[in-house]
Amino acid sequence: MSEDAEFHSLRRAQRRFGVRATILSVGGFLLYVLLSHAAPGLMNQRLTGHLTLGLALGLGQFVVxxxxxxxxVRHMRTRVDPLARGLASRLRQQELGSPRAAAPHGEAGGHRTW
Incomplete structure (x- = not known):
C-alpha cells in the first residue's frame, strides 16, 4: 500500500497543509512575540478605551x-478523506479477492505496525 501513487498523493496532501498551517500559526505567534519585545511602544498604543494594539493582536492569536x-477540518473533509476512503475500499477489495496469508511475526492482521 505504501508504494501506491494514490497513497503518496494522500500523504502529500496532508503534509502540504500541515506545513502551511504550522507556518501560519507559529509564524503569527512569533511575530507577536517579536513585536512585543522589539516595539513595546507600538504594542502599547491604545486603540479604544483600555484596548491596546498588543492586546488586540494577542486576542487575534485565538482567531488565527x-x-x-x-x-x-475543511481540508481533511474535502481532500484527504475522499482519498483515504478510496484507498480503504481498494484495500478491502484486494483483501477479499485474495486469500489471507498468515501475518508475519510482529505484524498485526497482515499490516505493518509502527
Missing part, C-alpha cells in the same frame, strides 16, 4: 488558531 482548525 480557530481559523487554522476550521481550515484543517
Amino acid at each position: 488558531m480557530g481559523v487554522t482548525a476550521w481550515c484543517y
Whole structure:
C-alpha cells in the first residue's frame, strides 16, 4: 500500500497543509512575540478605551488558531478523506479477492505496525 501513487498523493496532501498551517500559526505567534519585545511602544498604543494594539493582536492569536482548525477540518473533509476512503475500499477489495496469508511475526492482521 505504501508504494501506491494514490497513497503518496494522500500523504502529500496532508503534509502540504500541515506545513502551511504550522507556518501560519507559529509564524503569527512569533511575530507577536517579536513585536512585543522589539516595539513595546507600538504594542502599547491604545486603540479604544483600555484596548491596546498588543492586546488586540494577542486576542487575534485565538482567531488565527480557530481559523487554522476550521481550515484543517475543511481540508481533511474535502481532500484527504475522499482519498483515504478510496484507498480503504481498494484495500478491502484486494483483501477479499485474495486469500489471507498468515501475518508475519510482529505484524498485526497482515499490516505493518509502527
